[in-house]
Amino acid sequence: MDLISDAIRTVRVGTANARLIRQTAPGIRFAAFAGSGFHIITSGTCWLIGGDEPRSLAPGDIVLTSSGGEHGLSTRPCALADLPLVRMGPLPPAPRPTPFEFLCGAYRLQHHRAPQYLRALPDLIAVSPDYDGRPELRSLVGLLAADASAARPGSGATLRAVLDLILVQVLQQWEEHDGASWRPEAAHPGVVAALREIHEKPQLRWTVGRLSEVAGLPRAAFSRLFTTAVGEPPMRYVTGWRLGLAAQLLRETDLALARIAPQVGYSTEFALSAAFRREYGVSPGQFRSAP
Template identity: 50%
Template sequence: MDVINEAVGGFRTGRVHARRIHRSGSWGMRFPAFTGVGFHVVLHGAGWLVTAGEPPAALRRGDIVLAPHGAEHGLSHAAVHGPGGLPVPDRPSGDPEPEQADFILLCGAYRLDRGQVHRFLQDLPAVIAVSPDYDRHPELRAVAGLLSTDVAEERSGAATTRSALVDLMLVHVLRQWQEQTGADGWPAVGDPAIAAALREIHGSPQRPWTVQQLGAVAGMSRTAFTRRFHALVGTPPMAYLTGWRLSRGARLLRETTAPLAAIARQVGYSTEYAFAAAFRREYGISPGRFRQS
């Protein structure tokens, strides 16, 4: 199972944002906690990453900061301690950035109004700083350049290009982090039995799965499978299955015009009413209103 693909794909039910921020002189900015994922790319200048409980980390041009589950953090011209005293950056004015700015930052984020960050990303550190090897991975510089150009002015098709470019940035940043840390993936992926069950859940959510059937896929008894799945993934098998079905349903609502009954069948619900009831419990809103929003 491609963990990065699954983790990033789950954010497409949210709202995508991207902007550039420029500062000169003495500056600082705080990004409050939110439900979602966000990143910053230092396009020009240098500064400091400020997080709660950790010493400030120096940032230079090309460095990337990733908040995989929306933790609060700050950026500053000086090595201050803690982001609490920094101001939240103003909304962009739309004016062109002055070429003489000391510091230029490219920001991107997915904000989830409903639902939660994928479990695989919740297992990552609260804030990650990455110094990419752009000589080995020139595609990352290219994607950052395209996104920076895209946010410079609003043009037709911006909603489509922006989400695609933010997706690409997230994928490349996560790849860089894995490469630099030597991480092979998240805990559940390292267990072949649990990984096999997850592949079936993600690939065929429409099947009427039971814990016993998923345990058979993993080659384990029902009790042993439930215990190991819960320990590694952080939630019982059927709760994870329900969450994935509804997350997949939310993506289909946003990305397609398929009727509600068809979406319900694709994600494992016998009727649109059963799907709507489960969706409302998870997201606090009906499928129809979710799609309209």
């Protein structure tokens, strides 16, 4: 079971954005948002503000905002509230030289939250990638810089692919070095078995009882272990996974809702539509037609 790939497929239904920011003192603050993104320091040095303590960053370092938490990048250690909030839209050219520059890439989710896998991670993850051991990551950063710097034919499709791959690379590297204890796979093997069945067979009529049988655990013990490992109760996770798949199919295919419903565990299009509206705040049709 590849939870990283599953999470990336879920967030990519959001709006993809990338930009290069040349930052002057004192720095910049990013408000919390629904989605996931990252910053790649391209030149100069700065401090990551947010979390427990400021952390120094150097060229090549990458900061992952796994579920859109508030944070900042600063020329010196400071309080987050001391940094000016970023202005959305085109940024005016910064005077040269600037203390630091960085690339931003993000998926913004207009109608739903980041997937549970990403929400279970620390709010901010900073890594110093091994670019020699992962030369493909260096190439991806170059592609992102090109996409963020100039509008070119096909750049929209390229941008999503590059964001996907960079997010995967960063999550893989973080998990290899620091993240083993955060993965649901580190929990009871019965929980892993239940997750695998949910992911591979969302169309089945899952109940807590059926999932506990898959896990080989008493129902109460399974519910407790699953909630501890994953961060939410079993049936809430099932619903989120099904509706995330429905959102992906709405955005990436032209399948009618009546055909999507049975694929994601709903008996009728009306049942799926009602659940979708409760979760996302809009109808499936409105979600599909949104830019």
